[in-house]
Amino acid sequence: MILWLTDQQAQTIIRHLQEERHQEGCGLLIGSEDGQVIEVIPAKNVAQHPQRHYEIAHHTLVETITSAQKHGLELLGFYHSHPNGDPIPSSTDVAQANYPDAAYLIVGFAGDAPKLAAWRIRRHEVERLQLHVGDSMPVTQDTGLSGNHKFAIIVSAIFAFVFMIVLSLSLLPPAPEIP
Ligand SMILES: [Zn+2]
Missing domain, CATH: 1.20.5 (Single alpha-helices involved in coiled-coils or other helix-helix interfaces)
Structure with a gap:
């Protein structure tokens, strides 16, 4: 699967996460099964230590998935930030990844420009996903x-x-x- 974000969606995500630079920000990605993101849904980080982890409330998840399905869409994945780190899944990210088919998009704010990377985490195995940011359709490689x-x-x-x-x-x- 290629995770496809338009420029505007990527900007929405980065802006949301920048506003929450004092902690990890997070949200949901809704889209079609081929990996095209249709909607970016910022969520509240309800983790006990939001500076180091992120957690999305269970009811937010359920509501989002239900409403996506009503529109023939699905939960494509999650996004969150590493306010001072690289966009690489932490050991907690790996341990807490409960959605084997989801894309885990991470935005790392270490360095001058925010870096984006998408991952799939299955049974503690991490695999990098192809991420396409742009308004034109990704060329399937x-x-x-x-x-x-x-x-x-x-x-x-x-x-x-x-x-x-x-x-x-x-x-x-x-x-x-x-x-
Ligand atoms: Zn993380």
């Missing part, structure tokens, strides 16, 4: 094989090679007796 695929292909090639060697050795005729 063939991302090729994933790391796991490549590994599986290499392993099976090694197995096939070893098997072939073993097989050809076992098929060799017995060595002639040296007179």
